[in-house]
Amino acid sequence: xxxxxxxxxxxxxxxxxxxxxLLPPVLRRLRDLLVLLFALITLLFLxxxxxxxxAEILAGMDATPDQLAAIREKYGLDDSRFNQYLRYWGxxxxxxxxxxxxxxxxxxxxxxxxxxxxxxxxxxxxxTTIAISLPVGTWLGFxxxxxxxxxxxxxxxxxxxxxxxxxxxxxxxxxxxxxKWLPAIGFARPENWILPTLALxxxxxxxxxxxxxxxxxxxxxxxxxxxxxxxxxxxxxxxWRHALPNALLGATALIGTQFAFLMSGSVIIxxxxxxxxxxxxxxxxxxxxxxxxIQAIAILIALLVFAINTLTxxxxxxxxxxxxxxxxxx
Amino acid sequence: MADQAMPxxxxxxxxxxxxxxxxxxxxxxxxxxAALLLLRPWLSDHDPMGTDLLxxxxxxxxxxxxxxxxxxxxxxxxxxLAGLEWSMTTAIMATAIxxxxxxxxxxxxxxxxxxxxxxxxxxxxxxxxxPGLIVAICVVALWGQGYWPIVLxxxxxxxxxxxxxxxxxxxxxxxxxxxxSAALAGxxxxxxxxxxxxxxxxxxxxxxxxxxxxxxxxxESALSxxxxxxxxxxxxxxxxxxxxxxxxxxxxxMMLVPAAGIVIAVVTANLIGDGIAALxxxxxxxxxx
Numbered sequence: 338x339x340x341x342x343x344x345x346x347x348x349x350x351x352x353x354x355x356x357x358x359l360l361p362p363v364l365r366r367l368r369d370l371l372v373l374l375f376a377l378i379t380l381l382f383l384x385x386x387x388x389x390x391x392a393e394i395l396a397g398m399d400a401t402p403d404q405l406a407a408i409r410e411k412y413g414l415d416d417s418r419f420n421q422y423l424r425y426w427g428x429x430x431x432x433x434x435x436x437x438x439x440x441x442x443x444x445x446x447x448x449x450x451x452x453x454x455x456x457x458x459x460x461x462x463x464x465t466t467i468a469i470s471l472p473v474g475t476w477l478g479f480x481x482x483x484x485x486x487x488x489x490x491x492x493x494x495x496x497x498x499x500x501x502x503x504x505x506x507x508x509x510x511x512x513x514x515x516x517k518w519l520p521a522i523g524f525a526r527p528e529n530w531i532l533p534t535l536a537l538x539x540x541x542x543x544x545x546x547x548x549x550x551x552x553x554x555x556x557x558x559x560x561x562x563x564x565x566x567x568x569x570x571x572x573x574x575x576x577w578r579h580a581l582p583n584a585l586l587g588a589t590a591l592i593g594t595q596f597a598f599l600m601s602g603s604v605i606i607x608x609x610x611x612x613x614x615x616x617x618x619x620x621x622x623x624x625x626x627x628x629x630x631i632q633a634i635a636i637l638i639a640l641l642v643f644a645i646n647t648l649t650x651x652x653x654x655x656x657x658x659x660x661x662x663x664x665x666x667x
Numbered sequence: 668m669a670d671q672a673m674p675x676x677x678x679x680x681x682x683x684x685x686x687x688x689x690x691x692x693x694x695x696x697x698x699x700x701a702a703l704l705l706l707r708p709w710l711s712d713h714d715p716m717g718t719d720l721l722x723x724x725x726x727x728x729x730x731x732x733x734x735x736x737x738x739x740x741x742x743x744x745x746x747x748l749a750g751l752e753w754s755m756t757t758a759i760m761a762t763a764i765x766x767x768x769x770x771x772x773x774x775x776x777x778x779x780x781x782x783x784x785x786x787x788x789x790x791x792x793x794x795x796x797x798p799g800l801i802v803a804i805c806v807v808a809l810w811g812q813g814y815w816p817i818v819l820x821x822x823x824x825x826x827x828x829x830x831x832x833x834x835x836x837x838x839x840x841x842x843x844x845x846x847x848s849a850a851l852a853g854x855x856x857x858x859x860x861x862x863x864x865x866x867x868x869x870x871x872x873x874x875x876x877x878x879x880x881x882x883x884x885x886x887e888s889a890l891s892x893x894x895x896x897x898x899x900x901x902x903x904x905x906x907x908x909x910x911x912x913x914x915x916x917x918x919x920x921m922m923l924v925p926a927a928g929i930v931i932a933v934v935t936a937n938l939i940g941d942g943i944a945a946l947x948x949x950x951x952x953x954x955x956x
Contacts, residue, residue, distance in 0.1 A: 369792055376793050381805060388809040494941075498934035500885045502892055503926045506908065506915070510922060514915045601798035605889055609912075619801065620893065623808045631805060638798040646796065 370643055377639055378429075381632055382422050390414075391626045395438055412438060425632075434636070435629035439622065444629035448615060448637050454524060455607070455614030459599035461530060462537035467592065469542045474549025478584065479576060481554045490550070493543045501540035502605040508532050508539075509609075522611040533610045537603060541595045548591050552584035559583075586657055593649025597642045687949075690942025696935040703748060704755060713742035715749040715902040724918045735920045737910065741902075743924045749902040750928055757818050758884040758932075764822025765879060769829025770872070774860055776830070777837035788834070791827040799824060803886065807895045817896045821883050828879060832871055840867045870947045877940030881933045888929050904928050 392408045393400070409415040413424065428435060434445040477486050477493075512532060513521035523529040553576075556562060562579050570578075604616030611617065615634055622630045703710065713732075719740030727735040727743075734743040776787035803820055810816040840846060846863045854862070890896035891905025899906065904925035911922035
């Protein structure tokens, strides 16, 4: 009792010394976000000169010096790097992300037009992942030592080692090339949606299955479950009323992380299936060094990931009564 | 009956606390991969880059090409071995960079309060909230292809994984009574770190190393697959997969060979990581199970 109070006091005092500005949680989040954007944008600006001259790529191989100069002037590339950097921040403050070097469209507008496809894929993938993982994980965790479940656990372990893009190629090979059941690429019709969704879910599900199974089997060994058993609760009742709620709580954090991962992690799947989302756009524009669009993509995804992580933290605190009155977790 | 069963059961329990199936299988597979890597010069006499247009699209099982050949008649076994070397060396190097920076900064932050700790923690949080793959794609695309760009990009973007864990673990170790009494007894900060904190970090770090290696290997082959990592034409698993996309009708084995390579390497690392984790959990828990 005394010792823990002591520890809490030390922790509070170190926390105070550590934060030169003692900020409430909301402001701390905001500070984190600003630091994130600053680091991201600065990093990309520092790296850009490594890639070569965007004006030369835009103008093509046989451009005259006059043409090059005209392009540089049009896009402000004749200014010093540092001035370009400052100007970018100035424009950003007015929510102006610049115009694409490829088609002169507003950069963020272009990116936002590709956002729904990415979100659609992410939602389908995460729903499929949960729909697969919940029953399988519960089944595995309910009695992990049963032989059939031990075999399944090994299968799931191996599946966990298959990267999504490898799985995508295998799925294409089986369902599009050999069986000819489903189209290999495209976006227009719902049958186009199946393979990319499965490719992403197949990568995420094994992880979630294992976490749910571990949580369920751990919950089944808890004292309150043993007590419920002793009072004659049926196994189904124990599972639904006691083990599952706890298992799901533990899985919330992972589901949030996985959804955040899908924002950027679907790049490869999108480019394999020609899925017109943000990742596909990134791969297309990176070849032409369309810097404003690349920058807008990085910023938008960072914002999305940040928002999802914040919401996950928040829902975690709302769902878990043990954390509700607890101290803030820095 | 109980008298006879007890010692046997406890012997099995004692054995189980030292061995885990995952770890045994993982180490065997890892040993096999290491052997393939070391014996590579003697395992295939084909040049991984040597084209042979008379023998294109040979299926696995062809005499002289037991894994078959690709669209240019190059031997897939030789290419798979070359890919193994590339994947292993890039993943190990990226993991090592990540480990070194992460451990150093994590320990530094745990030991020094004030500005140093704030800076390190803020960088950890910031880099961890980068959309990893997108930033890696941008950096590698802007920097250029090659061994060092990809190794440094992966290592420099992923060290916060180690730093965060090292920081948290070291901080809790530094508050233990035996560590504090060592400090009172006049042990220097550096000695405390080496003698008391680092050994305490070892189990966690070993588990993390295995999983981190797997994720570096996946990231590297993903970047190569996108045409951004390994130089084009270099025999790496990612490049081989990228080339196989156009030949799925003609030669599905062109996809299966590098895919199998990636999966085997990743599963091996996962087995080792899981095995060590299971062992330390069992040893920590003791008689409970």
